């Protein structure tokens with residue numbers, strides 16, 4: 001890497017989560033690049049933070065550990081002064097992990113005897129109080145996350161959840177301490193360490209809580225969190241919010257949205273886009289499975305519409321429809337088939353001249369970014385909490401394109417039209 005050593009080295013367990021973290025760092029004044037997987041060589045640009053995006057949330061724990069340690073070694077090679085492990089603001093994990101095992105392995109590798117864990121992200125209504133995680137107004141276990149197909153979250157008590165995944169003792173820094181500020185948090189950390197605690201869940205119900213936490217975390221080799229804590233760390237490196245950090249090249253080219261997310265928020269966003277009268281095409285998994293050339297049909301459909309503004313191609317469907325498709329094709333097969341099809345459509349759209357692309361869904365984003373041959377993305381301005389515009393060179397657009405990767409449950413209802421006005 002040219003210039004000064006990296007300040008913050010980040011490891012994210014999925015692609016949209018990585019841009020979410022990068023977005024908060026940029027807003028707090030850091031220049032940030034997100035890499036797709038662990039880079040094979042040094043970065044060729046000077047930035048304050050790098051977020052290495054992995055797809056390690058639900059893979060077997062030992063693979064998640066191995067990939068995270070590989071990312072750590074690369075970040076250390078770039079001189080990273082502090083490491084940040086980013087997971088979901090709904091603490092998505094199974095009893096086997098992967099938050100606990102990855103945290104433990106990173107602590108071991110860094111020789112660290114204490115770290116914190118908090119998925120709090122008040123801007124997106126994720127708060128932690130007395131160690132219990134709330135999504136909106138309800139406990140995590142009543143938020144719909146209890147029914148998640150891969151990582152059902154049935155226990156909102158994060159001390160218990162994390163303790164079930166790690167051999168280190170898990171403790172709590174509760175809100176009464178956080179509210180008193182950094183000195184009180186530092187004293188509590190010292191007391192917890194003396195008590196043999198290795199990882200502490202930290203309460204936060206507001207951005208002020210996160211900002212109070214910031215300076216108390218400056219000396220930790222490893223911070224583990226959702227994206228919320230990121231708003232507080234750049235100040236530890238002497239950085240302040242600035243528009244410069246979010247500067248991207250000027251936008252040009254055609255506009256499109258590709259959506260494979262079936263989350264509640266995305267369903268509302270698709271409905272809103274259709275209601276606004278913009279062109280939208282639903283693609284059908286059963287026709288893909290039957291071997292119909294859905295990709296060519298979608299691109300033929302899109303071609304005449306593109307000149308007059310954004311188009312949407314989507315597989316987004318309501319839960320009953322998704323269950324029916326999964327029953328016929330199998331859960332994994334349906335997912336993979338739809339992801340590959342949407343990724344091929346995204347690539348085709350870029351070949352048709354799309355240079356402003358919104359992708360909805362974490363897995364869908366992973367597939368699209370890979371199909372586009374994107375190795376790294378520069379992070380720009382926020383569209384909505386957790387979702388920034390990014391700029392990336394792509395095999396299909398070597399001069400670069402603007403791309404936004406939207407987590408399933410993020411974004412306002414008009415996100416698919418609003419996004420293009422934010423460039």
Ligand SMILES: Nc1ncnc2c1ncn2[C@@H]1O[C@H](COP(=O)(O)OP(=O)(O)OP(=O)(O)O)[C@@H](O)[C@H]1O
Pocket residue numbers: 016260261262263266285315316317321322325326334335336337338339360361362363364365406407408409
């Ligand atoms: N109509 C459909 N029927 C069955 N599976 C579908 C359908 N549409 C999309 N899928 C699959 O559902 C999965 C959606 O996951 P994805 O991570 O993209 O969205 P999400 O879970 O809403 O996003 P996030 O992980 O950011 O919260 C993908 O594997 C996708 O291929």
Ligand SMILES: O=C(O)[C@@H](O)C(=O)CO
Pocket residue numbers: 014016017018020021087088089090226227362386407408
């Ligand atoms: O933290 C979140 O909620 C998101 O960044 C995410 O990880 C979604 O998959």
